[in-house]
Amino acid sequence: MLRATLKSLLARKVRLLLSGLAVVLGVMFVAGSFVLTDTLSRSFDSIFSDAYSQTDVTVAGKPKVEVSELDGESVPAPVPASAVDTVAALPGVAQARGMVAADGATLIGSNGKAVGSFGPPQLGENWLGENALTQLREGRGPTADDEIVINKGLAEAGKVAVGDRVGVLTLDAKQRTFTIVGTFGYSGDRDSLGGVNEIAFTDPVAQQLMLGRTGLFTSIDVKGTDGTDPATLKERVAAALGADYNVRTGEEAAADDAQGLKDGLGFFNNILLGFAGIALFVGIFLIINTFSIVVAQRTRELALLRAVGASRRQVIGSVLTEAVVIGVVASVIGTAAGIGVGALLANLAARFADGLSLAGIGVPPVALIASFAVGLIVTIVAAVTPALRASRIPPIAAMQDVATPDRPLTKITTLGAIVSAAAGALLGIGLYADGGLMLVAGGVLLAFVGVALLTPVLSRPVVGLLGRLFSWSVPGKLGRLNSGRNPRRTAITAAALMVGIALVTGVGVIASSAKTSIAGSIDSMDAQLIIQGTQTGPRPPTFDPTVVERAKAVPGVRDAVGVASDLAKVDGEQQFVTSVTDAAVIPAIYGSTAVAGDITRQGPDQAIVNAETATERGWAVGSVLTVQLTRGEEHRYTVSGIAPTDKSIGEIMLPAAAMADFAQPTLSLGFVRLDEGTPVASVQPQVEALVADNPLVSVIDQATFTQQQSDMLDQVLVMIQILLALAILIAVLGIVNTLALSVMERTRELGLLRAIGLGRAATMRMITVEAVVISVFGALLGVVVGGGLGAAVVRALRDQGFTDLTLPWSTIGIYLAVAALVGCVAAILPSIRAARLNVLGAIAHE
Amino acid sequence: MTASDPVAARADDVWKVYGSGEAEVIALRGVSVTFQRGVFTAIMGPSGSGKSTLMHCLAGLDSVTRGEVRIGETTVTGLGDAGLTRLRRDKVGFIFQQFNLLPTLSAKENILLPLAIAGRKPDDAWFDTVIRTVGLQDRLEHRPAQLSGGQQQRVACARALVARPEVIFADEPTGNLDSRSGADVLGFLRDSVRQHGQTIVMVTHDPVAASYADRVIFLADGAVVDELHDPSPDMVLDRMKKLDAPAEVER
Incomplete structure (x- = not known):
């Protein structure tokens, strides 16, 4: 039995290729996210352990406000110079130096613009001289109060050189001018530590500019005498300074600091996994469809197995075995591809953040486990319904063409209505009763399932109506009729596209409503000019x-x-x-x-x-x-x-x-x-x-302010669209798949049409119309569902300033047009296949 | 199953009604018929006479509206899906008009498929006997697509024989074959009855095919109307003409 299953699977490998491809893409996304974040996270580990490599013990003031990692960094209380002296006098301490290092020092480049950074901090610090890690590349350290050294990466980014007079913005928000007397880098020929921009002043200038007054340090960097255990030294320093200080060994500090970034990466990873989940969710639709169609096409074969004594369970087992095999193969390919993509992205990130040396591509066990689990579960879950359907094929079907009457849609429609209602309830509680994000997400997911179940009923009238647009020609009419003849198949294919389109539309509705609301509130403000900074680093510029x-x-x-x-x-x-x-x-x-x-x-x-x-x-x-x-x-x-x-x-x-x-x-x-x-x-x-002395701060009128806000929203929107593109791509594969399988199924019929004179071009047109009808139907559903979801969210957030509900009509129009285009593209291969059919062979086709 | 029981399958007052109300079609009207062990029986009748329905009901592929069907000692009527599955697996074999071989399996794998499904080991001696009977010794590794129609049907016959079922039901086994291949197939179906005591029930509308049987049952309008023993093609044709005549008049 197993052998029969595997052989039959092998014989139909091409048919199952596309459904496998959906799993491959989804799994690739999952594995890729894990590999990317793991590689970056370990690379950051090495940066921090490098940064603390010359430190045995580090002392900082306890921050007065502990800030969660997602909101930024806690600012430690400053350390007075007296504490440095206390530590320096302790036994076992070879050297104790007061360090100043705070985020918020911006260099004005040679073009008069601020040199920004995306993510890594822009540190203003005191110059502590060279060591095994920090090396001067050119010039010397600062000795006068108007002298600075900067890291080589920053010098290159700002196109400035030793001897230049440059402007620097610090926390006191006034631009000051300094002379660059040197540039430095790090061991291993690195021009920065992970892309961090650094400007080093003399001690008093650093203290004044970065901490607000002289005599204060950010931390004390302690080096023990040879043979002193850092842990012992830590105890001693902690005992001498008391409870107001946070004393850590260099290793602990490196781990702590890295943890912050890791938490951020973990959050990023979860977002990526969320989108991978959406892609896989869409993949489920595709697999359900493929298996259903293949089961339908194998009716006679499965009936024969039943006639020669196979039990229902054996038939279910045989279909599920296929699913497992496809799941495993797709997971293997997807994981391998994911590792490749993750590595590629990590390399890109490393190039982008100049100075981030990759720790080597890592494949954490969780990546493998998650990839395989997800790949298998998705395939098997999707195959359950088709497997049950296969088991219900009566053995008598081996003998005669059992007319499969259109199964009534009552059951599926009722179920769809119930699921949709449940989704509505979840969304209602989640949105209006502050039930939380998980409830909303669950509601959205359920809504998709509910609508997908309702789709077959909707497909008849809607597809009929859509099809009328093409009914002026015979191929168009045939295409329309074809797309309406199997409502379930059309429905699932369209529903897969619906998910992606609904999500982009929903987000689009929220974004456009946010824009009009913001514009409205800015308009109604009695403030004609706004003074505001352009953020180029982790902290907003100030004045x-x-x-x-x-x-x-x-x-x-x-x-x-x-x-x-x-x-x-x-x-x-x-x-x-x-x-x-x-x-x-x-x-x-x-x-x-x-x-x-x-x-x-x-x-x-x-x-x-x-x-x-x-x-x-x-x-x-x-x-x-x-x-x-x-x-x-x-x-x-x-x-x-x-x-x-x-x-x-x-x-x-x-x-x-x-x-x-x-x-x-x-x-x-x-x-x-x-x-x-x-x-x-x-x-x-x-x-x-x-504010002329600060190039980061500008004075803008209301219109510009509104524009800036909506530009920001547009950027977020584009990011979400890009991440959802995979889900939409999978849905397009679904259309290709459905059409390809339908063409195969209708070989004899196509042969007949060709035999009675339907031309090649007309055949292709017929298939294309079918594809376009399905894809536009899916997009329409998506636009309606997404618009509804988006509107619900906007209404729920009315108290938070979402005063206007605006539908992005032009974007919606574009989605529909793109869907039509997508239909045409999806039809290319199946229609070529249909047109190439050998007429005689097709008619004799069993 | 006991060898002493001379009856392999029987139908008692079997009624089969499809649909209801105006769409009601009575396919079988109280058919009672007994199939002796080791006998080759042909069921004949014009189109719509109910011959296929009778076979489907006997084989447990279709349920009866009234009456009782037995195969060996098993009462088929009232069996659930699990019981019917066991019945098909252990007591019944099928030969189809369309051959119905799995295109992905070799001839040998197709023949052994029922045993594989049942998880039983093939009896090598019996397998060789069957293969020799149907003359497939050097075709065992071929795929169905590499075999002629006659060869494919011989594979299908071997598949039915190899499990040694109580009854083999053959549905127009020669319908898709040329007369020579058809004769071959019918020949060793008859041989398997004569030599190995196999019971075969065959539905056909071909008088020549029916003449290979030991006994022919004629159906018309869902009822048994006649019966012949050791028929010749001419006798069968003659009876068929009589059966067809009223139908022609009705039209």
Whole structure:
């Protein structure tokens, strides 16, 4: 029996190739994500162990606010110079040096533009001289306060050289000019450590610019005397300094720091796996269809097996065995391809982040396990229904053509309605009752299954209607009839395409609604100019609070306000907080009124919170909040007003004085209100002049601001579209597959059509019409389902500022047009095959 | 199964009704017939007489509306799918008009397929006997596509014989063959009855094919109307003409 199964599988390998291909692509995605993230993660490991290779023990202040990895990095409390002396005096310490290294130093390149980095920090630090790791490439270390050395990678990126005078932006938000006296690199001829940009100053300059005042360090770098165990040294240092310090061995520090990046990579990996999941979900549709069609085509063969004594279970076993074989083969190929793709992407990433030397491509066991598990499970799950159907073929079918009457669609439709209703319930709870993302995702998945089950019923009228567009010619009419003659087959094929299209449409609806909502809220703001930085690194660029004060003095300006933001610990929980130079201006700009209390005034110990945060955390006017900022001591604020959520600046607005204790005590956003009737163009240049020394900060009008926001959303949208492309590609394979199998099934019929005079071109047109009808049907379903899902999400987020529901009609139109095109492309191979049929052979075809 | 039991299969007052209401078609009207062990029986009748239906009901491929079917000591009527599967596996063999060989398996694998499905070991001596009877000694490794129609049907016969079933049901086994190949096939079907005591029930509309049988049962309008023993083609043709005549008049 097994032998019969395997032989029959081999004989039909081409037919099953495409369904296997869907699994291959999905598994490739899974394996590729794991290999990519694992390789990068181990590469980062080596960077951090390199960075700490010269360190036995490192000492840093405990951060006042522990920031979760996804929100950024905790800023440790600075270490006073006295602590360095204490450590240096300990026995077993050969050398203890105070280090300054903080993110936020930006070089202005020779073209006057800031040199950005995507991801790796831009460190401003003190120059500690050369060692086995750090090596000067040119020049010397800085000795005067206006001298710096920079790493070679940064020098190349900014096209600057030793001897140049260059501008540097640091945390104090003012551009200063320095002379480059040297460049440095790292052992192994690396121009940077993993793409990090570094600017090294003399100690006092580094302290002043990066930590706010002299006499402070970020950490102490301790080197033990020969033969001193780092662990022992760590104990000794910790005992000497007390509980306020975080003392770690170099190894521990490297592992800790790497962990942060690994968590980020893990998150990234989960996103990739999510998209792989979608692709595989679509793959299931394809496999179900292939197996169903193959089972239908093998009716006589399977009936014979039943007639000569095979039990139902044996028939099910035989179909599932096929699934297992396909699953295994596809998993092997997919995993191999995934390792290749992962390695390729890791190499690209390494090239992009100059200086990241890859740790060698790694295939973690979890990649293999996940790939095979996913490949097998997907194939087997998809084969269950066709296997059951195969087992229901009566043995009598071996003797006569059992007329397979159109099985009624009542059962499948009822099931579809139930599943859809369940999906609606899940979505409702997830979206409106704050049931969480998992419920929403589950609801979306169920919705797809439900709609897929309803698709056969829908396919008759819709396909009929769509087909009318082509019915003007005989081949067109035949194609239309063909696409309608097996509603289940058409439905599954279309449903596979629906999933991908629905997701891109849904995201598109959310994005376009977000855009109009943002545009609307910006439009309604009474602030004609916005001062804002272009983010080029991990931290947003900032500007000095005096800019706002000076802007107020510009003729024609009625008012100006600046906003700084940071992460703080509020009542023990991490929370975004803002500090505003003048709280009274905010309601004036938004035209908002208080939900409770007073939001037009703010005393020195008062906080204004937005309505959503207040509800979430149970705060009311009069509640006392204990706030720990990045610097300084805990402070208590009393809630004095509650602002409407969509017309407030941040979750908790603290008074202007709090800004001094922020990680960056400078402004990241500013609003300028003009006197009524003052043309924007007349004021803009004068405000621009105020931030002219900072190329990262610009003054823009409302239209530009709106454009920037929507550009950002567009970028996200494009990323999602790219990641969903695989799911759509698999759906296209599904169309090819269905058509190819249908052509094979209708060999005799095609032969007849050709025999009675249907030309080759007409035959191809007939197949193409069928493909286009299926693909457009799938896209239509996707657009409707996706539009519905997107609209539901937008409505649910109304309180969060999604005031408008906008459907991206032009994008939807493009999706439909692309679907039609995709149908044509999918029809190419099957239609060529159909046209090439030998007429005589086809008619005699058994 | 006991050798002393002379009856291999029997139908008692079997009725088969398809559809209901206006679409109701009565295919069999109270057919009672007994098939003796070691006898080659042909069932004949014009199109729509119910001969195929009778065979399907006897073989357990189709359920009966009323009455009882037995094969050996097994009551077929009322068996569930598992019981029917066991019946087909152990007691019944089939030969089809379309041969129905698995195109991916060699002749030998096709012949041994029922045994493989049942998980039984072939009896080598018997296998050789069967192969010799059907004359396939040097064709065993061929695929069905490499065999002529006659050879394919011989493979199908061997497949039915090798499991030594209680009854072999043959559905127009010569319908797709030229007369010479057909004669070969009928010849060793008869031989297997004569020499090895195999029971065969064959549905056919070909008087020449029917003349190979020991006994011919004639069906018309779902009922047994006549019976012949040791027939010649002419006798069969003669009876058939009589059966066809009323049908012609009706038209």
